[in-house]
Structure formats: structure tokens, C-alpha cells
Amino acid sequence: MPRFDPGSPMISRRLAGTTYGYSGTRLDDLSCSEYTLVSVATDQSGSVSGFRADLEACLGEIVRACQQHPRAEQVMLRLSAFDGSLHELHGFKPLPTLDPADYAGVLHPGGATALHDASLNAIGAVRSYGDTLAAQGFAVNGLVFVLTDGDDNASTAPASQVAKEVQAAMASEHLESLRTVLVGVGTQGATAQTLMRFSAEAGFDDFLPLDQADATHLQRLSRFASQSIGLQSTALGSGSGSRSLSLTF
Numbered sequence: 001m002p003r004f005d006p007g008s009p010m011i012s013r014r015l016a017g018t019t020y021g022y023s024g025t026r027l028d029d030l031s032c033s034e035y036t037l038v039s040v041a042t043d044q045s046g047s048v049s050g051f052r053a054d055l056e057a058c059l060g061e062i063v064r065a066c067q068q069h070p071r072a073e074q075v076m077l078r079l080s081a082f083d084g085s086l087h088e089l090h091g092f093k094p095l096p097t098l099d100p101a102d103y104a105g106v107l108h109p110g111g112a113t114a115l116h117d118a119s120l121n122a123i124g125a126v127r128s129y130g131d132t133l134a135a136q137g138f139a140v141n142g143l144v145f146v147l148t149d150g151d152d153n154a155s156t157a158p159a160s161q162v163a164k165e166v167q168a169a170m171a172s173e174h175l176e177s178l179r180t181v182l183v184g185v186g187t188q189g190a191t192a193q194t195l196m197r198f199s200a201e202a203g204f205d206d207f208l209p210l211d212q213a214d215a216t217h218l219q220r221l222s223r224f225a226s227q228s229i230g231l232q233s234t235a236l237g238s239g240s241g242s243r244s245l246s247l248t249f
């Protein structure tokens with residue numbers, strides 16, 4: 001079983017207007033003056049079953065690669081999974097406290113796909129926790145990855161509500177910058193087109209379609225994600241985030 005409890009006490013918050021919330025490391029336990037908040041939300045609906053192990057390996061590799069970055073201590077990562085509802089697997093925790101091996105076995109595929117609700121929660125968690133940190137003098141920026149292999153069929157929130165949350169986060173005086181990425185895992189044809197439309201309607205910065213959900217493509221995704229996290233962290237303090245990476249296969 002995953003062991004996402006390195007001993008750091010957590011604070012919990014409910015996000016306004018939703019039935020879901022998030023958790024994050026208590027401010028007294030943080031040792032740096034600035035942080036990049038990374039929120040990863042991954043699909044665990046029934047259709048993910050065929051590549052669950054590769055997806056878990058991808059998540060572990062993102063953590064492992066990011067831990068080698070010179071600014072790893074200035075990054076906090078949160079992981080949530082979604083099927084017909086949302087599940088926080090761990091709240092915002094400093095990268096050095098996470099063990100990449102713990103991501104094996106963390107996903108439990110089954111059920112529907114609450115993509116809109118998961119996106120809203122992932123973005124809202126960065127904005128809310130960022131507000132909490134900034135109010136205490138921390139410098140903060142954010143990065144959101146939402147991974148899905150299919151369209152929404154279970155959410156209560158429309159795409160327009162996700163777009164409003166993106167706009168609110170980007171307009172926040174507390175978040176220096178925010179980058180949002182929707183990843184279509186193993187999506188082709190009509191599904192990829194539907195996700196591209198959702199990405200535009202919801203205000204994501206990038207839509208990355210992976211036409212295959214195999215180990216090779218997910219390894220490339222982990223490399224892209226870890227590089228993006230490193231660049232976003234390095235950009236903290238510059239007044240703008242990084243948009244310089246592109247993912248090609």
C-alpha cells in the first residue's frame with residue numbers, strides 16, 4: 001500500500017462552492033520562503049485499468065526526476081485521482097518528503113469520469129493554498145496537470161465554472177503565475193477532439209494528446225512534466241511563468 005505520510009502535519013480546507021477540498025503542509029513546517037505548487041489530478045475510471053501500472057510509474061518518475069532539480073525543496077506536489085468522484089491521494093507536500101516508490105498501487109480504476117469536477121478542484125486547490133501561503137509572506141506560483149483518457153460523464157460543474165476558476169487564479173494577487181495543462185492519455189479521433197474543446201472552454205493553457213497510453217508515451221509525459229515543474233519553479237520571482245516547453249512524439 002502507498003505510504004503518503006512522512007510525518008508532516010497537514011491543514012485541510014473546503015473549497016467554496018464545491019463539496020470537495022484539499023490538504024497542505026502546515027506553514028510552521030515549511031523551511032523555504034517561496035514555493036511552486038504542483039497539483040496533479042489523474043483519471044482512475046474503469047477504462048484506465050489497462051495501463052494503470054504504466055500510469056503509476058509515470059507519476060513516480062515525475063517525483064523522482066523533480067527531486068533531482070536544484071530547486072526541489074521549493075516545490076510542493078499534491079496528487080488527486082478521479083472516477084465518478086474525487087479522491088485526494090496526498091495533499092501539498094514538499095518534494096523531498098515523497099518517495100517515488102509509493103506511487104505503485106495508488107490507483108484503483110473503476111467507475112465514471114468526473115473530469116470537470118477534478119479540474120475545478122485541482123486548480124482551486126492551488127489558488128486557495130497559494131492564498132494561504134502568500135498571506136504569510138511566501139512567494140508562490142502554480143502548475144496544474146489533469147490527466148484523462150476520456151470525456152466527462154459524471155461532474156456537477158460545467159466547463160464554464162472551470163474557466164472561471166482559472167481566471168480567478170490568474171487574476172489572484174497572490175499567485176505570481178499559473179500554468180494549466182490538460183493531457184489526453186491514449187486519446188484519438190473524436191475523443192481527442194472533445195478533450196481539445198473542453199481544454200479551450202475551460203481555459204487550459206495547453207492540451208497535450210497522447211495517442212497511445214503505453215510505457216514509452218508515458219515516459220515522455222513524465223519527462224515533460226518534470227521539466228515543466230523545474231522551469232516553473234525557476235521562473236518564480238521573475239513575474240511570469242514558463243511557456244517554453246513543447247511535447248513532441
